[in-house]
Amino acid sequence: MIWNPNKECMSRDEMSALQGRRLHKIVAYVYHNVPFYRNKLQEMDVTPDDINTIEDIRKLPFTTKQDLRDNYPFGLQAAPQSEIIRIHASSGTTGNPTIVGYTRKDIGVWSECMSRCLTAYGVTRDDTFSVAYGYGLFTGGLGAHYGVENLGASVVPTSTGNTEKHVRLIRDLGISGIACTPSYALYLAETMEKMGITKEQIKLRVGAFGAEPWTESMREEIQKRLGLKGYNLYGLSEIMGPCVSYECSEQNGSHICEDHFYPEIIHPDTLEPLPYGQVGELVFTTLTKEGMPLLRYRTKDLCSLMDDTCPCGRTSVRMGRIMGRSDDMLIIRGINVFPSQVESVVLSMPEFAPRYLLIIDRINNLDTLQVQVEVRQEYFTQEMDNLGAIERLEKKLADKLKSVLSISAKVQLKPPGTIERSQGKSKFVIDKRVLK
Numbered sequence: 001m002i003w004n005p006n007k008e009c010m011s012r013d014e015m016s017a018l019q020g021r022r023l024h025k026i027v028a029y030v031y032h033n034v035p036f037y038r039n040k041l042q043e044m045d046v047t048p049d050d051i052n053t054i055e056d057i058r059k060l061p062f063t064t065k066q067d068l069r070d071n072y073p074f075g076l077q078a079a080p081q082s083e084i085i086r087i088h089a090s091s092g093t094t095g096n097p098t099i100v101g102y103t104r105k106d107i108g109v110w111s112e113c114m115s116r117c118l119t120a121y122g123v124t125r126d127d128t129f130s131v132a133y134g135y136g137l138f139t140g141g142l143g144a145h146y147g148v149e150n151l152g153a154s155v156v157p158t159s160t161g162n163t164e165k166h167v168r169l170i171r172d173l174g175i176s177g178i179a180c181t182p183s184y185a186l187y188l189a190e191t192m193e194k195m196g197i198t199k200e201q202i203k204l205r206v207g208a209f210g211a212e213p214w215t216e217s218m219r220e221e222i223q224k225r226l227g228l229k230g231y232n233l234y235g236l237s238e239i240m241g242p243c244v245s246y247e248c249s250e251q252n253g254s255h256i257c258e259d260h261f262y263p264e265i266i267h268p269d270t271l272e273p274l275p276y277g278q279v280g281e282l283v284f285t286t287l288t289k290e291g292m293p294l295l296r297y298r299t300k301d302l303c304s305l306m307d308d309t310c311p312c313g314r315t316s317v318r319m320g321r322i323m324g325r326s327d328d329m330l331i332i333r334g335i336n337v338f339p340s341q342v343e344s345v346v347l348s349m350p351e352f353a354p355r356y357l358l359i360i361d362r363i364n365n366l367d368t369l370q371v372q373v374e375v376r377q378e379y380f381t382q383e384m385d386n387l388g389a390i391e392r393l394e395k396k397l398a399d400k401l402k403s404v405l406s407i408s409a410k411v412q413l414k415p416p417g418t419i420e421r422s423q424g425k426s427k428f429v430i431d432k433r434v435l436k
């Protein structure tokens, strides 16, 4: 099933023409309503009349998170306050949070796009669907909630917290779909196992996972333990919230709601657009947003775009998995390291639970990397009896990490359940160098 075949299956030519028309309109709209953009465009000597096709997007300025912070709280808002019906804030950890206002039409577009995602995952009106993203300023909870309602499935607004109660609801209400962070899905699986509830006793079959990077091995782990099929869901509050892109049954990249969010990949240093297939920084232009439209917003997320045809029938451009954020790429002893590389090594070894923490420090002017990993319960008890086994396992992991990362890491194994669990976005890195 496809929620909106008119838009999701448009020919590429029709889509480009639609995007061109919408781009012209949105540029004219911000030119007249947002002094920040009018000034930028005037500086570059660009007027809305110069923007007629989607290729003209290259004439437009970029927008950064810093621009949003500098214009806190409402500086980039284009619609009058009386038209704004909802305000969210991005979960930014440093400086001012980013405030995003939505008009009634924006909330409608968001719900529509979220319904496209859910339909691609196979969710229907017959499903009972738990939204276990946090409700509140974070866009995850309410964003997914409105999409489920718009689709017509029964929404259970569980939010995060009180996980045992959630597990009982999943069992008792026959909940068949869930939206949450991949790390919360694992926490849920763990809680369920502790409560002695097996996956055969529940009816979960679909999971919409996102809001943080995750890997194929994490997908397998979640699917195995919860007995469902897990799909990627991507979004960011500056552009809308969850709904910007979604996996279809092919699970080969995520279809972008391109009629509303135009994607580009740029080289993060030269800012030059990169061709399909190359990894770079993902940039979005909102083509229809009224509350806070953004031109060429630099997401900092690193991925590639694909435009080959997808067997599911949708024609939209797809994005690959997020490989990290350009700002969470770690440089350790001069080498680029992504936490996701460590994760894939950890998850490729059956001895370890998908719980790890990277601790980076600088001692005597030299960067050090420590990797803490939790041993699975079944291996932990066995190995403890067997003297030297812990050291052997540490060395095995250290060797694998060295071959993947090209730098050596000190490995420290931790007993099961001792690395802190998170209910929202997980923290996998502690960089003591920036704390000093």
Ligand code: ADP
Binding pocket: 090, 091, 092, 093, 138, 139, 209, 210, 211, 212, 213, 214, 232, 233, 234, 235, 236, 237, 238, 299, 301, 322, 325
């Ligand atoms: P922030 O975390 O920047 O304060 P948001 O709460 O809006 O703001 O989170 C958006 C970010 O979350 C994205 O830019 C991306 O880095 C991450 N994200 C969201 N969905 C996914 C996903 N499916 N895979 C990887 N990363 C994701």
Ligand code: ZN
Binding pocket: 248, 249, 250, 255, 310, 311, 312, 313, 314
């Ligand atoms: Zn597809």
